Amino acid sequence: MSDRGFPKHFDGRRFYNPGSPQARGFLDVLRWKLRSRPEPSPDFISDVEPSIPPIHAVLISHNHFDHLDLPTLRQLAARGSSTFVVAARGARLLRSQRIESVHELDWGESLAISGFIIHCVPALHFSARSILDRNKTL
Helix, strand or coil: CCCCCCCCCECCCCECCCCCCCCCCHHHHHHHHHHCCCCCCCCCCCCCCCCCCCCCEEEECCCCCCCCCHHHHHHHHHCCCCEEEEECCCHHHHHHCCCCCEEEECCCCEEEECCEEEECCCCCCCCCCCCCCCCCCC
C-alpha cells in the first residue's frame, strides 16, 4: 500500500502497471480493428454431447468481454455451486447481475477455495468494457 491508502498500482481512479509500458490508446485500437480480419468460426460439431461437470470456482482474469461473459456467468451462478473470483473492483459488475459468492483479489492477495489456494499476480494487460472505463478495474 502507498501512503495514500491505495496499492501502488492504483492512482485513486485507475489501475496501471508500474514501471511497464502502458496499454496503447484508442487510435491504436481503432487502427488494429480496421486492418484486422476476423478468422472464421469453426463449424458446429454435432457428435459432441454437452457435459458440464460441477464447477467449484470460476476465475476471471479481467473484464474484457471475451473473458467475462455475463450470460455464461449467470448460467453458472444459477446452478448455485460456483464461487467467483475476480480482480480488484470487478465484483460490482457481477453483483449487479445478481451473481453472488464473489471474491475480489488485488495483486499479492490469495484466497483458499475448495482445497486450492488462488494467488492474484501482476499482469501486463489492461481492463475495459467500454471506451470510458479503461483500467477502472484491475
